Amino acid sequence: MKKRILLFSAVLLMIFSSHNVHATEGETLREWMTDKLHSLSTNLSILSNISNINESLETEYTDHSQELESFLMSTTNSSKKEIELHQREYLTLLHETKETLKTDPLARYVKEREVSIHSELEKEMEEFLADFTRK
Structure with a gap:
């Protein structure tokens, strides 16, 4: 019970005395805490903006990655088709030449x-x- 009374007294003493405590010369604890909370909220808003920018960059990265993958697939498919067409044309020409030589x-x-x-x-x-x- 004594501990509770002492704890309660210490808390009351801190509450009443913090009103006039000076954090730095010419500045009360309340003013100092207000400034710190304001700078903390500013920093939190900056961090929030950085987080939003990071999410935006991740979205752009994903979009560009998909575009590159799509381009790669279309280019690869186009190249394969061109190679197959060239191969068919070459084989046809080779067959015609062979038939000509047979005559x-x-x-x-x-x-x-x-x-x-x-x-x-x-x-x-x-x-x-x-x-x-x-x-």
Whole structure:
């Protein structure tokens, strides 16, 4: 019981004496606490603004990340389609070339070349004989 009375007395003493206590020279404890609470509320509002900015940045990061992922997927799919198209065109061209080579164009080329060479030789022989007979 004595402890309770002493505790109650100490609390009352602190309450009544805090009214005139000076935190710093020329400033009461109440003024000092008001200033501190005001600066604390200002700091809390700044922290709240920082938190809002952080949430905004996270949202933007998520949006940009999704945009990049979408771009990557579309570019990859487009590239795959272009590669597949090129591959089909190349295989078609290769098949056509193979079929052309099967028809033995080399033999046709050899015959055409023989005719060409034979006509050139005949022409040169005629010119040679013409020059020979004139002399």
